[in-house]
Structure formats: C-alpha cells, structure tokens
Amino acid sequence: MKRVALLGCGYIGTQLALAIDSGRVPARLERVYDASAEAARTLVSKLNSKPQITENPHLLSYPPVDIVVEAASQGAVREVALSVLQNRRDLMVMSVGAFMDEAIREVLEEACGDYQSRIYLPSGAAGGLDAISAARHEIERVSITTTKNPASLRGAPHFETEGMDADSITERTILYRGGAAEAVRRFPANANVAGAVSMAAGREAEVVVVADPDAESNTHTIRVRGGFGSMEFTTSNVPEPSNPRTSRLAALSAVRTLYNYCAGGVKTGT
Numbered sequence: 001m002k003r004v005a006l007l008g009c010g011y012i013g014t015q016l017a018l019a020i021d022s023g024r025v026p027a028r029l030e031r032v033y034d035a036s037a038e039a040a041r042t043l044v045s046k047l048n049s050k051p052q053i054t055e056n057p058h059l060l061s062y063p064p065v066d067i068v069v070e071a072a073s074q075g076a077v078r079e080v081a082l083s084v085l086q087n088r089r090d091l092m093v094m095s096v097g098a099f100m101d102e103a104i105r106e107v108l109e110e111a112c113g114d115y116q117s118r119i120y121l122p123s124g125a126a127g128g129l130d131a132i133s134a135a136r137h138e139i140e141r142v143s144i145t146t147t148k149n150p151a152s153l154r155g156a157p158h159f160e161t162e163g164m165d166a167d168s169i170t171e172r173t174i175l176y177r178g179g180a181a182e183a184v185r186r187f188p189a190n191a192n193v194a195g196a197v198s199m200a201a202g203r204e205a206e207v208v209v210v211a212d213p214d215a216e217s218n219t220h221t222i223r224v225r226g227g228f229g230s231m232e233f234t235t236s237n238v239p240e241p242s243n244p245r246t247s248r249l250a251a252l253s254a255v256r257t258l259y260n261y262c263a264g265g266v267k268t269g270t
C-alpha cells in the first residue's frame with residue numbers, strides 16, 4: 001500500500017485525506033503539515049486513522065512515504081518541491097501555477113531525472129488536458145478564458161496592482177488579457193488551470209480572466225488549434241462554498257490522480 005504525506009490541510013487537502021481515510025483511495029496517510037497548525041489539527045480530528053502532524057514541511061518526505069501531495073500554495077511548491085524530489089519521493093502538485101516560473105520548472109524537471117522521481121500535475125478544474133498533451137507537438141495556438149464571480153477572485157494581487165476592488169465590479173469585466181505566466185502571478189489562487197493547460201501544451205497559453213457578477217459557476221473555456229485540427233473544452237464548475245476560489249472538480253481531480261497513483265488496474269486517458 002502506498003504511503004502518502006500531505007502538504008496543505010485546506011479544502012483540497014481535506015478531501016484527499018477523507019478519501020484515503022474512507023478507503024476510496026487505497027493508501028495510508030502517514031503525515032500532514034500546514035503553515036496553520038490549527039488547519040492541520042482540524043483535518044486530523046476528522047480522520048479515523050490519525051497521521052502524524054510534522055513540525056516542518058521538509059519532514060514530510062522521509063521514509064516510508066512514497067508521495068508528497070501539495071495542496072497549499074505556489075509558495076509551498078517553491079519551498080518544498082525540490083527537497084521532496086531530492087529525497088527520492090514522488091510529488092503531486094495542485095498549485096500548478098508555480099510551474100509558470102521557468103527557473104522552478106527547469107530545476108524540478110532536472111531533479112526528476114537526477115533522483116528518479118516523478119511529478120504529477122492533475123487536470124484540476126479543467127478538462128481536456130489529456131488531448132492537449134497528446135497534440136502538444138502540433139499545437140499552433142492555445143488559449144483559455146476563465147470566468148468567475150468577483151467573490152471567487154477576491155484577494156487576488158491583480159486588484160492591488162490595478163488599484164481596483166473586486167467588490168466594486170457590477171458588470172461583466174475583462175480583468176486580464178495576456179500570458180499564463182503573468183496570469184498566475186496576478187491570480188495565484190485562480191489561474192492554476194492556465195498553468196496546467198500550458199504545461200500540457202508545452203507552451204504558454206494566452207489567458208483572459210473575466211469577472212462576472214452574474215456567474216454562478218467557475219467557467220474555463222480552452223481553445224486549441226494546430227496541425228491535428230482544433231479542440232474546445234468548457235468546464236462549468238461549482239465553486240466550493242467553504243473556498244469559492246476553488247472548484248469542486250479540482251478536489252475530485254486530485255482524488256482521482258492519487259487513486260491512479262495508488263491503485264493498480266486500468267487507467268483511462270492519455
């Protein structure tokens with residue numbers, strides 16, 4: 001049975017831990033860490049099989065752990081990812097936006113080769129990444145439009161940069177048009193899909209971020225074109241009430257990716 005350590009005990013981390021605890025993912029949760037000790041304690045209190053709460057994130061990746069699952073923040077990826085790989089553990093990353101920093105991406109990709117470890121980037125809140133990844137060498141253009149209610153975008157650094165207030169948006173407004181690398185800096189908790197699409201495509205996606213006060217779902221429309229033909233995927237996601245920045249599908253995708261890692265059997269998709 002695979003042994004898992006969890007970095008981040010918020011919404012996604014909790015869904016992963018509960019999936020392991022209930023047996024839905026055949027694994028053992030060995031350790032957890034969160035910058036908020038209270039978040040870690042709250043998560044552990046919900047579990048029948050109690051993992052250890054570590055004092056710092058670097059203690060997550062010691063034996064017998066097979067995989068460290070990051071569900072925290074881009075900052076957590078920067079702080080911890082390399083040491084996980086150096087300890088020859090696998091790594092699953094939810095804060096995929098961190099990979100839009102070329103220096104981080106290169107160091108981590110190289111470390112995978114040096115230490116024979118793997119990094120898993122779940123599709124998260126988007127669909128179609130399997131097909132995009134299959135077509136990557138023939139892609140000529142890739143774009144993504146993300147539309148969210150301003151409440152789901154609240155707190156993004158973009159608003160401070162532009163001297164705006166998310167709560168003052170009263171009509172559908174294009175907030176950002178540009179590359180994925182800048183999008184994940186301006187909307188770190190909202191533009192992970194742009195990072196994941198870029199990673200799947202092997203090139204930086206063009207991104208549009210729209211705030212729509214009438215939007216009840218988090219919608220991502222991905223358009224890809226190239227020698228293979230064209231594709232368009234739209235996911236209309238229910239925002240998680242406890243954390244409206246995150247879509248329910250992101251947690252479901254995290255659980256399924258971990259299931260695929262831990263379980264044998266048939267794996268569907270590229």
Ligand SMILES: NC(=O)c1ccc[n+]([C@@H]2O[C@H](COP(=O)([O-])OP(=O)(O)OC[C@H]3O[C@@H](n4cnc5c(N)ncnc54)[C@H](O)[C@@H]3O)[C@@H](O)[C@H]2O)c1
Pocket residue numbers: 007008009010011012013033034035036039057071072073074075076077079094095096122123124125126188189190192193196243245246247250
């Ligand atoms: N790939 C995707 O499509 C996708 C979709 C949704 C969310 N996400 C990302 O996944 C991550 C987790 O999402 P969530 O909804 O569970 O968030 P959340 O805010 O509910 O939980 C995050 C937890 O991580 C902790 N944390 C943050 N930075 C940390 C650090 N440096 N070290 C240790 N702990 C830290 C916080 O205290 C919090 O408890 C976020 O970065 C989010 O942007 C990705």
